[in-house]
Amino acid sequence: METHKVITYSLLAQIRNSGNFVNSSIEIFVPIVKYALYKLITESRVYKGASMTEIATWISKYFGLDFPFVVLEKILLKIGQEINTAEDVKLQIFKDGSFWVKNYSFEEFNDLYETNRKQVELVQTMFERFCDINGITQTAENTIFDFININKLKISNYLANQGCNVSGNDFSTEAQFVEYFRNIPDCYEVIRKIYLGSILSCYLSDYKFQDKKLSNVELLLDTNFIVSLLDLNTPESTTTCRQLLKIATSFGYSLRVLKETIKETTDLLLKKAEYFDKSFLPKLINPEDIYNACERRNLNRSDLERIADNLEDILINEYHILQIPYTVKYQNLAKSSAEYAELKKIRNTDFAALHDITALYYIREKRGKRKIKHFEDINCWFVNNAINHDNSDYVDYKLRGYQPEIIRADELLCVLWFIKPDIGNNRLNNDVIDTNLNALISCTLNSSLPQASIIKELDDNIQKYKDISISDKDILRIATRITTHQLKNIDELNEVAKVDENLFVQRLKEEANKQKESDNKRNTRFEDVLKKLELLASNATDINIEKQKRLNLINQNRTQASDKYISQRIRQWRLQTWYWFIGLSLIFAGIFYLYFKSPAMKQIDVWISRKAVSTILTFMFGLIDLFIFKNLYDKYCNHSNIAAYKANLIIPEELKTLNNIEELPD
Numbered sequence: 001m002e003t004h005k006v007i008t009y010s011l012l013a014q015i016r017n018s019g020n021f022v023n024s025s026i027e028i029f030v031p032i033v034k035y036a037l038y039k040l041i042t043e044s045r046v047y048k049g050a051s052m053t054e055i056a057t058w059i060s061k062y063f064g065l066d067f068p069f070v071v072l073e074k075i076l077l078k079i080g081q082e083i084n085t086a087e088d089v090k091l092q093i094f095k096d097g098s099f100w101v102k103n104y105s106f107e108e109f110n111d112l113y114e115t116n117r118k119q120v121e122l123v124q125t126m127f128e129r130f131c132d133i134n135g136i137t138q139t140a141e142n143t144i145f146d147f148i149n150i151n152k153l154k155i156s157n158y159l160a161n162q163g164c165n166v167s168g169n170d171f172s173t174e175a176q177f178v179e180y181f182r183n184i185p186d187c188y189e190v191i192r193k194i195y196l197g198s199i200l201s202c203y204l205s206d207y208k209f210q211d212k213k214l215s216n217v218e219l220l221l222d223t224n225f226i227v228s229l230l231d232l233n234t235p236e237s238t239t240t241c242r243q244l245l246k247i248a249t250s251f252g253y254s255l256r257v258l259k260e261t262i263k264e265t266t267d268l269l270l271k272k273a274e275y276f277d278k279s280f281l282p283k284l285i286n287p288e289d290i291y292n293a294c295e296r297r298n299l300n301r302s303d304l305e306r307i308a309d310n311l312e313d314i315l316i317n318e319y320h321i322l323q324i325p326y327t328v329k330y331q332n333l334a335k336s337s338a339e340y341a342e343l344k345k346i347r348n349t350d351f352a353a354l355h356d357i358t359a360l361y362y363i364r365e366k367r368g369k370r371k372i373k374h375f376e377d378i379n380c381w382f383v384n385n386a387i388n389h390d391n392s393d394y395v396d397y398k399l400r401g402y403q404p405e406i407i408r409a410d411e412l413l414c415v416l417w418f419i420k421p422d423i424g425n426n427r428l429n430n431d432v433i434d435t436n437l438n439a440l441i442s443c444t445l446n447s448s449l450p451q452a453s454i455i456k457e458l459d460d461n462i463q464k465y466k467d468i469s470i471s472d473k474d475i476l477r478i479a480t481r482i483t484t485h486q487l488k489n490i491d492e493l494n495e496v497a498k499v500d501e502n503l504f505v506q507r508l509k510e511e512a513n514k515q516k517e518s519d520n521k522r523n524t525r526f527e528d529v530l531k532k533l534e535l536l537a538s539n540a541t542d543i544n545i546e547k548q549k550r551l552n553l554i555n556q557n558r559t560q561a562s563d564k565y566i567s568q569r570i571r572q573w574r575l576q577t578w579y580w581f582i583g584l585s586l587i588f589a590g591i592f593y594l595y596f597k598s599p600a601m602k603q604i605d606v607w608i609s610r611k612a613v614s615t616i617l618t619f620m621f622g623l624i625d626l627f628i629f630k631n632l633y634d635k636y637c638n639h640s641n642i643a644a645y646k647a648n649l650i651i652p653e654e655l656k657t658l659n660n661i662e663e664l665p666d
Helices: 003-017 025-044 053-063 069-083 109-133 144-148 150-159 172-180 185-200 203-211 223-229 235-251 259-274 281-285 290-297 301-309 311-319 328-335 338-343 350-366 409-419 426-447 452-465 472-483 490-499 501-538 540-596 610-636 639-648
Strands: 091-093 099-101 218-221 254-258 322-324 380-384 406-408
Touching: 003 025, 003 053, 003 109, 003 185, 025 053, 025 069, 025 099, 025 109, 025 203, 053 069, 069 091, 109 144, 109 172, 109 185, 144 150, 144 172, 144 185, 150 185, 150 409, 172 426, 185 426, 218 223, 218 350, 223 235, 223 259, 223 311, 223 380, 235 254, 235 409, 235 426, 254 259, 254 350, 259 290, 259 301, 259 311, 259 322, 259 350, 281 452, 281 472, 290 301, 301 311, 311 322, 328 338, 328 350, 338 350, 350 380, 380 409, 406 409, 409 426, 452 472, 452 490, 452 501, 472 501, 490 501, 540 610, 540 639, 610 639
Parallel strands: 218 254, 218 380, 254 322, 380 406
Antiparallel strands: 091 099
16 A cells, blocks of 8 residues: 555544544545645645646545545535635635635644654554564565555445455454554554544545435344354454444344354353363464453353353343244255355354355345345345355355345444444544454454364364473464464374374474474564664654644634633623613613603693602613613623633533643544
8 A cells, every 4th residue: 555545544543533523524634635735736836727636636646545526626615615715815616616726835734744654654664574573575565554454445345335345365464463563552553543544534435324324224143243242252352243233223223133043152152161171272273262251251161051041031131132033934945055055065064054044045035135236225234253264255256246145243333333423422433443453453363264173173183192292382382373374284284193193293393393493583583673662652752742733733723612602602691781771771761652752641640740750760760870881881891800700601621721632532
């Protein structure tokens, strides 16, 4: 991916985090277009053009963003409203699409752009060093940012009515890099910003979905989704599934599960309970293994059995997931299908294959047995949280160009958040971003692992044939070689175990020694990467300067908004006195008319003394002078009184000045 596009993604994330753009997500692109106009003038000396497409071409070339004409026109008109005055028109867009720019400056963006450029380049340099340390050869075309951009491509494909046919490149090295630096905030924050910015860039072509009302949709949940929901997977998977349910519920979606799914989940949990004390290698290799969750949560065999026995009640009472009890129709369709015959060849059991195809026929029935192009027309999804180790796409090969029937939980979560980012508070929205980035890492790492059955066979062979020369630490090193894809011929190892157990043990020891030697080299060479991290930390000053600028900008905007709010309240305060003045004046005029002008009062004047009337009028004049004129004077001319009123005003929280950069919104 081009560096300038990556920098733009990073900028977009910062712009988004510096303000509230819920009402119009296109507004996050306004500063980008402003800066593009400034660079267009200063670098190309272009002040006018026959079409706005000239500006779009410039932005695409130097910022990597492709603005549709209608979006760019909307943004340019908004900029014109902001910067133009009656005396000085700096940007003019004509009806024929031509434009004219005069004396426009947006220099304050230069420092921000430069800071992001340095951060992006440093992260890429660190990735290259990471590959070098691990002996991985990277092509010049591939960067860490291609991996970060995957989810953008998925969202675009779903909303562009193309399904999700993202290239199946192996990004396991990139995922390992992000995983390694996840606990190093300065580096990870740069990656996070780029990830968020890449998704935000989708608004340029797909922002129209913001106004779509997607309801009356049914989510049919798969076994692996249920396992994750029960917190028997990784914490990230659990967060993903629970956030999806929260957001889906806010959309009005209904949640369903087949009775076969409940049976499959129950059987899985009971089987895991049966072999609870007989499994070692799988949980070292696969972080999504149920045994890892048990260890993390301190669950035992009885706990798994209890969850299995109460599964249906848990789903109904805690998550409002209802069972679909009558599935014979869909099972019969599935049993006679070619898809079922194919899936039986690669699934562990016939029941598992039948379960998946039954679910697909249920989805097809709900969709009216038709292919659907538009995401917003989908009324039913089969949602899973699994990694497809088989790379078998026979299920949806007929749907190329159409929406698929199966969608991953993290993908659906990201798409729904994209469509309506105001569904939650800022904390929830940020959690969605972190959740999806974590899911992307986990999905990428686990998708390249061998099948669970192969790992289980190797684990059985190790437990059966290992001797005192193979320690638990050696097994841990072997697991590391598998997870880092240095040990790939596991099938061959299992075959060796069948014919020569001594050779099998020897091969295990060789692999463990290789990893031990590799670990020693890596630990030494990683010192260089850590030095580069120190460089990144030294740039924290620059980052803090940028944050201070952001703080100043936010405070400047809040001060203006606060002043406007105070002015409005003072105006209302003063108007109250004017209302009293007008009311008393009308009463005075009425009395004056009755006593001095009205014919009906002439007879009354005989017994009402003119002196009495004069006394009444004098009293009313006194009231007006005391309560009205004095009040007006205090509210317009008595500055201490005005200051006291201002001091007692309660300023809304969103308009209060921030005191330091720690209070900056995420």
